[in-house]
Amino acid sequence: MSFGLFSSSFKHCLLSRPDVNPSNLKLDNGSRVAVIGGGPAGSFFSYFLLDMAQRVNIDVQVDIYEPRDFSHTAPQGCNMCGGIISESLVQLLAVEGINLPATVVQRGIDSYMLHMSVGSVRIGTPLHEKRIAAVHRGAGPRDIKEVKWKSLDGYLQWLASDKGAHLVCDRVDHFDWKDGRPQIKTRGGLVQEYDLLAVAVGVNSGLLKIFRDSVSGYEPPRVTKTYICEYHLGQETIEKYMGSSMHVFLLSIPRLEFAAIIPKGDYVTVCLLGDDIDGPLIKSFLESPEVRRCFPPDLPLDPPSCHCLPHINVTGATQPFADRIVFIGDSGVTRLYKDGIGAAYRTAKAAASTAIFQGISAENFRQYYWPACKRIAIDNRIGKIIFAYTGVMQKLRHDLRGILRMVSKEQMKDGCNPRMSMALWDLFTGSAPYREILLRMLNPVFVGRFIWNVVVGSLPIKRGRRP
Amino acid sequence: MGAGDLGRVYKDGEVIVRQGEAGDCMYVIQAGKAEVLQEQNGRNMRLAVLEEKDFFGEMALFEREVRSATVRALAEVRILTVDKRAFLRRIQEDPTLAFRVVEQLCHRVRRLNEELAQTKTGT
Ligand SMILES: Cc1cc2nc3c(=O)[nH]c(=O)nc-3n(C[C@H](O)[C@H](O)[C@H](O)COP(=O)(O)OP(=O)(O)OC[C@H]3O[C@@H](n4cnc5c(N)ncnc54)[C@H](O)[C@@H]3O)c2cc1C
Numbered sequence: 001m002s003f004g005l006f007s008s009s010f011k012h013c014l015l016s017r018p019d020v021n022p023s024n025l026k027l028d029n030g031s032r033v034a035v036i037g038g039g040p041a042g043s044f045f046s047y048f049l050l051d052m053a054q055r056v057n058i059d060v061q062v063d064i065y066e067p068r069d070f071s072h073t074a075p076q077g078c079n080m081c082g083g084i085i086s087e088s089l090v091q092l093l094a095v096e097g098i099n100l101p102a103t104v105v106q107r108g109i110d111s112y113m114l115h116m117s118v119g120s121v122r123i124g125t126p127l128h129e130k131r132i133a134a135v136h137r138g139a140g141p142r143d144i145k146e147v148k149w150k151s152l153d154g155y156l157q158w159l160a161s162d163k164g165a166h167l168v169c170d171r172v173d174h175f176d177w178k179d180g181r182p183q184i185k186t187r188g189g190l191v192q193e194y195d196l197l198a199v200a201v202g203v204n205s206g207l208l209k210i211f212r213d214s215v216s217g218y219e220p221p222r223v224t225k226t227y228i229c230e231y232h233l234g235q236e237t238i239e240k241y242m243g244s245s246m247h248v249f250l251l252s253i254p255r256l257e258f259a260a261i262i263p264k265g266d267y268v269t270v271c272l273l274g275d276d277i278d279g280p281l282i283k284s285f286l287e288s289p290e291v292r293r294c295f296p297p298d299l300p301l302d303p304p305s306c307h308c309l310p311h312i313n314v315t316g317a318t319q320p321f322a323d324r325i326v327f328i329g330d331s332g333v334t335r336l337y338k339d340g341i342g343a344a345y346r347t348a349k350a351a352a353s354t355a356i357f358q359g360i361s362a363e364n365f366r367q368y369y370w371p372a373c374k375r376i377a378i379d380n381r382i383g384k385i386i387f388a389y390t391g392v393m394q395k396l397r398h399d400l401r402g403i404l405r406m407v408s409k410e411q412m413k414d415g416c417n418p419r420m421s422m423a424l425w426d427l428f429t430g431s432a433p434y435r436e437i438l439l440r441m442l443n444p445v446f447v448g449r450f451i452w453n454v455v456v457g458s459l460p461i462k463r464g465r466r467p
Numbered sequence: 468m469g470a471g472d473l474g475r476v477y478k479d480g481e482v483i484v485r486q487g488e489a490g491d492c493m494y495v496i497q498a499g500k501a502e503v504l505q506e507q508n509g510r511n512m513r514l515a516v517l518e519e520k521d522f523f524g525e526m527a528l529f530e531r532e533v534r535s536a537t538v539r540a541l542a543e544v545r546i547l548t549v550d551k552r553a554f555l556r557r558i559q560e561d562p563t564l565a566f567r568v569v570e571q572l573c574h575r576v577r578r579l580n581e582e583l584a585q586t587k588t589g590t
Pocket of ligand 1: 041065068080081082083084085086170171172173201205206207226227271272310328329330331334338339340341342344
């Protein structure tokens with residue numbers, strides 16, 4: 001058998017088989033579903049597929065293939081990310097009956113500090129409520145001494161298992177078709193056929209290349225490299241220096257698009273996004289005065305407790321589905337730079353409801369799953385425009401002063417419409433679609449107030465009075 | 468409130484939503500209990516006690532009516548607010564999100580039916 005050598009002519013073979021009419025492709029009692037990858041997308045998919053199957057009385061078997069053990073510390077147990085669960089996802093999960101427990105959430109975030117070359121300002125949520133969660137994806141960084149919090153991915157995997165999913169601790173190495181059904185082979189030598197395959201391997205897996213060559217129309221997402229590192233500060237120091245605020249940076253450092261410091265339990269996570277992140281870029285960020293001020297002066301920032309250079313999507317996949325296969329989470333389409341876990345929830349759920357209520361043919365996924373992906377992809381185009389604008393703005397001190405002034409005034413006045421604060425909040429936390437943020441930014445009142453603040457902020461005034 | 472606790476803490480007796488007021492959000496209990504009270508002829512009648520994962524205030528999201536009851540903290544309770552706009556937008560994209568809301572409303576109707584039957588039969 002030749003695994004991974006599937007040609008695009010398969011679809012023709014499939015359609016020409018009399019028993020494989022795509023409109024008959026449905027999940028039924030006894031159907032077998034494989035989920036490759038037990039990160040957020042894989043666990044959410046399994047959880048919701050089983051939940052919906054139970055609602056319509058279909059007995060399906062779900063096997064999740066995941067080689068990582070999320071109770072492990074260091075990169076072996078970690079899916080490498082900033083670890084922010086967005087405000088919108090925290091709310092949606094609560095509605096779904098999933099309250100993120102304090103054994104997983106290391107810190108509830110209720111505000112963020114925006115640092116720019118012209119100054120810093122704190123932006124709080126209007127509700128004064130902690131609705132953003134800071135977590136670790138694994139059990140913790142390399143040098144952790146005592147594991148006090150559980151991994152987010154481990155918790156989501158537990159939810160899926162609790163619903164009835166079966167966990168196979170193995171890596172899928174190969175994929176092929178057998179009698180019109182997907183067949184997978186694991187590193188451990190297990191060979192299994194399934195009725196449906198959900199591919200949730202993220203974008204750091206070599207398996208996507210095999211699918212690109214095997215699934216007609218599927219082209220994996222394009223990616224760029226990012227940088228994440230962790231510093232051990234201890235709870236008291238974090239409380240003193242960061243509190244429950246996420247710190248975001250709009251600094252004029254070449255090739256740096258966005259940077260954030262996220263306080264957790266005993267550690268803080270530093271995340272850098274940009275073009276070709278490398279040593280010199282990381283160094284100039286960590287040495288900038290705006291960043292140094294966030295840490296105790298005597299803390300050496302090199303070496304960190306743990307670091308990694310994972311990929312992040314810059315585009316979505318092309319045609320993330322075929323008969324009996326659907327690509328979800330990062331392997332399919334995700335939000336640009338923000339709320340990737342939220343996008344994993346959305347695509348996983350859209351794929352699960354399509355599979356249960358509509359069917360598992362390419363046509364079913366095109367009609368019912370693809371619109372959910374397209375909504376995210378279209379919104380990302382708007383996101384690119386906003387990020388391009390913020391990139392330019394980082395170099396314009398007058399504009400930065402205008403932002404600083406406008407936000408400071410808004411934060412001082414209770415009751416006024418905090419237009420700039422909310423736009424920035426939603427942009428940095430990923431709490432609203434980019435389209436909505438752009439529309440708010442184009443509102444004439446917003447534009448008028450911003451121009452006014454740029455002009456007033458640029459007037460020479462007495463030292464120390466400028467916010 | 469612990470560093471990893473989400474939402475907001477209401478102290479014993481604190482009113483979370485008040486009958487007759489306009490509302491544009493619903494609430495999900497993260498930890499603790501809250502009581503639902505209805506004011507009739509100047510007297511508060513307890514309708515239900517809500518626990519972790521229960522939600523309330525959802526009626527104001529679907530109807531354009533004021534809050535139908537008061538919800539008050541029973542001892543300390545931690546609650547997460549769900550914004551109306553984000554919730555309705557998401558339901559439009561993913562109608563299955565309403566499953567749990569409908570489920571809870573069904574439970575309530577079932578309970579009310581039972582209580583009504585008991586009242587009618589005088590048991
Ligand atoms: C620097 C950075 C910061 C980020 N910060 C945030 C943030 O703060 N908040 C947020 O919401 N999102 C963030 N993201 C995005 C987020 O990490 C992803 O969107 C999210 O993890 C996607 O989930 P997933 O399940 O699709 O993929 P992943 O989380 O990558 O999970 C894929 C899983 O598949 C498994 N796997 C891979 N290959 C195989 C195989 N061959 N066989 C079996 N299993 C396999 C892996 O072990 C892994 O567990 C960030 C990303 C980056 C790069």
